[in-house]
Amino acid sequence: MTATPARITAVDTYDIRFPTSRELDGSDAMNPDPDYSAAYVVLRTDAGDGLEGHGFTFTIGRGNDVQVAAIGALRPHLLGRSVDALCADPGSLNRDLIGDSQLRWLGPEKGVMHMAIGAVVNAVWDLAAKREGQPLWRLLAHADPAWLVSQIDFRYIVDALTPEEALRMLREGRTGLAEREAALLERGYPGYTTSPGWLGYSDEKLTRLAKQAVADGFTQIKLKVGADLADDVRRMRTARAAVGSRIRIAIDANQRWNIGEAVAWTRALAEFDPYWIEEPTSPDDILGHAAVREGVTPVKVATGEHVQNRVVFKQLLQAGAIDVLQIDAARVGGVNENLAILLLAAKFGVPVCPHAGGVGLCELVQHLSMFDYLALSGTTDDRVIEYVDHLHEHFTDPVKLREGHYLAPLAPGFSATMHPGSLAAYRYPDGGFWAVDLAGREEVA
Amino acid sequence: MTATPARITAVDTYDIRFPTSRELDGSDAMNPDPDYSAAYVVLRTDAGDGLEGHGFTFTIGRGNDVQVAAIGALRPHLLGRSVDALCADPGSLNRDLIGDSQLRWLGPEKGVMHMAIGAVVNAVWDLAAKREGQPLWRLLAHADPAWLVSQIDFRYIVDALTPEEALRMLREGRTGLAEREAALLERGYPGYTTSPGWLGYSDEKLTRLAKQAVADGFTQIKLKVGADLADDVRRMRTARAAVGSRIRIAIDANQRWNIGEAVAWTRALAEFDPYWIEEPTSPDDILGHAAVREGVTPVKVATGEHVQNRVVFKQLLQAGAIDVLQIDAARVGGVNENLAILLLAAKFGVPVCPHAGGVGLCELVQHLSMFDYLALSGTTDDRVIEYVDHLHEHFTDPVKLREGHYLAPLAPGFSATMHPGSLAAYRYPDGGFWAVDLAGREEVA
DSSP states (O other), X not given: OOXXXXXXXXEEEEEEEOOGGGGTTTOOSSOSSOOOEEEEEEEEESSSSOOOEEEEEEEOSTTHHHHHXXXXXXXXXXXXXXXXXXXXXXXXXXXXXXXXXXXXXXXXXXXXXXXXXXXXXXXXXXXHHHHHTXXXXXXXXXXXXXXXXXXXXXXXXXXXXXXXXXXXXXXXXXXTHHHHHHHHHHHXXXXXXXXXXXXXXXXXXXXXXXXXXXXXXXXXXXXXXXXXXXXXXXXXXXXXXHHOSSSXXXXXXXXXXXXXXXXXXXXXXXXXXXXXXXXOSXXXXXXXXXXXXXXXXXXXXXXXXXXXXXXXXXXXXHTTOOSEEOOOTTTXXXXXXHHHHHHHHHHHXXXXXXXXXXXXXXXXXXXXXXXXXXXXXXXXXXXXXXEOXXXXXXXXXXXXXXXXXXXXXXXXXXXXXXXXHHHHHHBTTTSHHHHHHHHHHHHHO | OOSOOOBEEEXXXXXXXXXXXXXXXXXXXXXXXXXXXXEEEEEEESSSSOOOEEXXXXXXXXXXXXXXXXXXXXXXXXXXXXHHHHHHOHHHHHHHHHHOHHHHTTXXXXXXXXXXXXXXXXXXXXXXXXXXXXXXXXXXXXXXXXXXXXXXXXXXXXXXXXXXXXXXXXXXXXXXXXXXXXXXXXHOEEEEEEEEEOTTSOHHHHHHHHHHHHHTTOSEEEEEOOSOHHHHHHHHHHHHHHHOSSXXXXXXXXXXXXXHHHHHHHHHTGGGOEEEEEOOSOTTOHHHHHHHHHHHTTSEEEEOTTOOSHHHHHHHHHTXXXXXXXXXXXXXXXXXXXXXXXXXXXXXXXXXXXXXXXXXXXXXXXXXXXXXXXXTSOOOTTXXXXXXXXXXXXXXXXXXXXXXXXXXXXXXXXXXXXXXXHHHXXXXXXXXXXXXXXXXXXXXX
16 A cells, blocks of 8 residues: 555456447437437546446447447547546536537537547546445535536536536525435435337337326326428327326427428427427427427427537526526536536526436436535426436446436436346357347357 | 458548648638647458559548547448449449438538548548549549439539530530640640748748749739738738739638628738638538628638538528638538539539648649539639648649649549558557657657
8 A cells, every 4th residue: 555646547448348239229300310329438547446437328229339449539638537536526527628629620529539538527426426435416416516516617608608607506595405405304205217219119009108107196297209201290190199188298309390291290299299309300409490390389499408508598588588498417417517517507597307217317317406406496397318228227326216206216327227137148249149149140140 | 252242341531640730831810730630540351453443531630530430430330332333333332321311410411420421432532533543533524414414412502513414514514625635735724823822921921932833833822811900911021022913823821711701801912912812710610701702892702611511602692601612622511522522613614623722632623623613613713722732742642733733633543542551650649659759758858
């Protein structure tokens, strides 16, 4: 043993893929055959406490290797770094990575390289929360507001939100924290389920799963739409018949439409009272979303799972383009950028209903919504976290739902840790599952 | 020999890096030490004609390996494809790549994966033009307008430009083509030079290079700004004194500022009559650019080199956010997407002044501007292609400038082909230059 402070000693990456396309789980109008995957990273240290930081980018199959390579390109920024300093100020890493001028050229702040930054930044938050012995939501909710503000990169957003405003909002957000925390621990945070609504499912399966969702306590479900209007009318009628008039049904086009199509298609489904239309068009089209919103009111417009960074979210809010803001825990530059986005949403009074599902996105994003409830927005009104019942079994601290609510996770960390056995089995192409599967395909061919 | 049609047989990738950071060439307020690089791709066929398709993504160093991996991920879409079919319809590849739902998740249509698509799509255009025995500008300018329209993906832009409008514009654009082609071959296409204005240069070097630019026939130069206002005032005064009042001086902040800063800083330089302010803030901030434009009039606002795709360009035009649109040949999804962007610019009456420099960007983008002049906008008024005198010697058909004008390239193809010796020397980390250089550094260390 020496007195040397603990350092980051390894940044291990894993190309993890699950063969979900075989069941049409996750099928939608733009993504007919996803193989839910994770470009996964583990930060190891020489602290001797057995703690690791886990993080990942979610992808849907091909290209997961490129995403893994991008995470690997960040290794020199991490190796040798002081664990104490990093965990005391994850924002310092966030700034270094966003500010690496050579890597910045590959975005800036978007796509593969930005998601890689999100994966390692989230892994640092996982490690920081584990070292504090706290679930991340609780660490964030009880953090000093000035420190939280110091974690945020305000570049390009000060025209909408200044550090001073953020500090005031976070200070005010603390009022009533103890009562809300008790309520959260008692009831959990409301969720909604997308499980009934994948495009590949039969009407019988849709009906069965929609009824099950209501029986399970969900007050909102979601249907994928956008491939065929006649099908969508029939499926929407089927879903409405299954759940009755008091359950909210959101619809999700996964970017399928142009502006005019989005308005016409949504209106054609209006008789079934859709609650929101999600991703009606390109996630890059701020003005387009504003036009869709004007055209489909009173149906709400929701987007965010593919929104690349805080700058685009800022504009969606400034333009009055969305009614519902859908953060994703693993698309932007990690917890730090999502703090900025939660603050922007609160400033503009737009409810945040996170995107989740995929691999581990539910596990991650619940922490951000719970922080938002406890210490920023102070409410769960009209706020729900997406829930999809896939692949949770691969995580050591999987989400727990009760009566349609996410129960607050109590284990230290960001709930990002996968079982070592899952990493070993689903590592592509040489893990146990794939080695056997790919060998079998070669024999058949 | 068999009667089998020729196929794509190899997609060879190269991580090419030049040590430009050692001379501070290319230094600006956001990029202090770029190592100009190319993620380079060569498409080989079994046609037996010796022709290859060359393309690349320009990067500035670290991460070039990630970009190479992304190009490699596209290999399955290319191998075995009919060369005749591909060259007759490069748009078919463009659609397949943009539409690969699994790869799409990594963008969509932005960042590393989108630039990789641009590299291979451009390589196909290079091959197609070589097979036709034409420089690409000439192939495009003489192409059937209906075929050109078929090459464009109108998804997400039909609210601003329909295929019918595009066809009408391209048909009308043909009027006077022969006269303009004669003029182009005689005089070339106007350029401007950034060579005097890098941040790392002394005032003496700035003065000397600015005077040289005027002597060389340029009517516009550009200065990098944004690191220090007092320095910028001095440098701008120095440059204006060197070139006199009739030469345009553009300034370029490389995304350095927030909105308020951009307006204040640009106004502080207004006494020296800057022609445009380029990249004042985030390339993602459409509404921000509109606000800057309102604040700095009559200084023009220019952007585009980091604009990720046609959807963002569409909105910059719809929002009246820019006076000058700066396409880049290797940032978006290749020639096909740039055709859409040129048509959008023409529709909104905004002049296109391409970004170039880096590695080979001048070589590529001249073809697009020359096509625009011959068969779309029909004019070079207030249009200039950026010129930087770096690294052209590595290309088999380097750009030729005369009296501040790009001379039309006459060799078949897209001018994308690098010398085999350059590929061998600057391949990282094992090419001749780097192997010696990196070994030397190890000895010193």
